[in-house]
Amino acid sequence: MTDPTAPRIEPPEDTIEAIAADLESSLGVKVLRAIAEVMLAGFIGLALIMLGLGGGAWILGGVAAGALVFYGDRTWFHRPALPNKTLRKMGQVLIGLAIGFSIRQSTLSSLSSQIPVLVLLGMTLLVSGGVIGYFYSRLEKVDLLTGVLATTPGNIGVMASIAADYSKNTAFVSLVQLLRFTTIIAVIPLVAQVPHTTDLRSTLSALLPDAYWLTLGNGLELAAVLAAAALAAQLGTRLNIPVATFFCPILVGLGFAPLGFADWFADWFAGLPSGADASFNLPPLLKVVGQILLGTTIGEYWANSPRITFGTLARAIIPVTLTFSAGLLTAAIAKALTPWDWLTCLLIAAPGGSPEMIWIALSLQHDVELVTASHLVRLLVINLSLPGLIWLASYIDSRLAAQQGIVVHTEQ
Incomplete structure (x- = not known):
């Protein structure tokens, strides 16, 4: 001792x-x-x-x-x-x-x-x-x-x-x-x-962020979705779900519109000049990353x-x-x-x-x-x-x- x-x-x-x-x-x-x-x-x-x-x-x-x-x-x-x-x-x-x-x-x-x-x-x-x-x-x-x-x-x-x-x-x-x-x-x-x-120019133009993602409403919506996916992956890992970092974000994306989150974001950011789009999808660049x-x-x-x-x-x-x-x-x-x-x-x-x-x-x-x-x-x-x-x-x-x-x- x-x-x-x-x-x-x-x-x-x-x-x-x-x-x-x-x-x-x-x-x-x-x-x-x-x-x-x-x-x-x-x-x-x-x-x-x-x-x-x-x-x-x-x-x-x-x-x-x-x-x-x-x-x-x-x-x-x-x-x-x-x-x-x-x-x-x-x-x-x-x-x-x-x-x-x-x-x-x-x-x-x-x-x-x-x-x-x-x-x-x-x-x-x-x-x-x-x-x-x-x-x-x-x-x-x-x-x-x-x-x-x-x-x-x-x-x-x-x-x-x-x-x-x-x-x-x-x-x-x-x-x-x-x-x-x-x-x-x-x-x-x-x-x-x-x-x-095989067209390099069209490939690059599809990947570069456009004005849609530069608006405040859609940017905040993207940040919230990424945070929700990260939290779901962490929770799934703690619950020993197989490949939780992959399948739990699928559930987040799958339930985003049916559970009303898309409409909620659209209403929440309605007061902003640009608002937020209810038909949300990930930017092409993030998919490539x-x-x-x-x-x-x-x-x-x-x-x-x-x-x-x-x-x-x-x-x-x-x-x-x-x-x-x-x-x-x-x-x-x-x-x-x-x-x-x-x-x-x-x-x-x-x-x-x-x-x-x-x-x-x-x-x-x-x-x-x-x-x-x-x-x-x-x-x-x-x-x-x-x-x-x-x-x-x-x-x-x-x-x-x-x-x-x-x-x-x-x-x-």
Whole structure:
């Protein structure tokens, strides 16, 4: 026990000031890095648009910028850092809002009859991920839990953190998940053929803020909507809602007009010279920033990955190809069971990021409500089933290890 009569030792003032300076410097570096990533991603995105790759230009620009800036900062300035998850959360909030304001509530309410099919598709992806993980673990000579965590469609950070909790190969899990995610968001926009323009002038004119957003009423309305989305995301995170920073802002955008907030803002700002528009939507520039922020974190994960050899990458391509094939199989099942067209089935079944797939549907104005509902159901299915899948993989690993006389620890 500490002696209460002993003199209290205070840290030197210069130590406190040094710690404060380090914290301030760290925050400043993150802000500067984020600004550099967004600006570089903008230039790369415009270049990709001019090359005709408009479908995923902004997200891919974010991936490239995140990797280049993060790697350069760590290599040239020797500053160790971790991927900035806050940027991805901000991107999810912006994209979630944009999707929420674009969804037609009448169409969404008619999807309740499709829930059993959506659950079946989610379970198909989950089971196929487990089967692929089993065979790949035998091929790669790793334990079953590592193989399952690497091949089951899910959040990169979540799967890697579970691997760390169970003392598994975290770097391997991260690499396979990251390669799967990057492949999907690069290939699907090309397959979907998202409409785009290669005219740089028209692209820039659509992004620059016009007089509509420079009015006081609409500016205050935008600030209030962003604040409400941030609060909803924070509340959803506390309630352990899957991908709360994405789906809770969708609810904010979806309920903005039906709950009367749009009319309330219009009446509240009626006394201002410009007033506020009841038909609110996010500015195009914020939608682009949201896409860029979704990509930058993926690029940072690539830059933060351990040294990747050609052999390691080649072996990681195997489960990614199998997972992509499982997505195509799931899409074929959806096409056989439903009247949906092939593109809708592909966007629903693609084992990639939910925000990115829903954004492609929004860009095409193609069954946005159905794709959104399907990914929400899939996330719930995967997250609710994941504990059971982990237990089963750990149990099988323990049985196999017991047969070989090896002790395996499945808990920390």
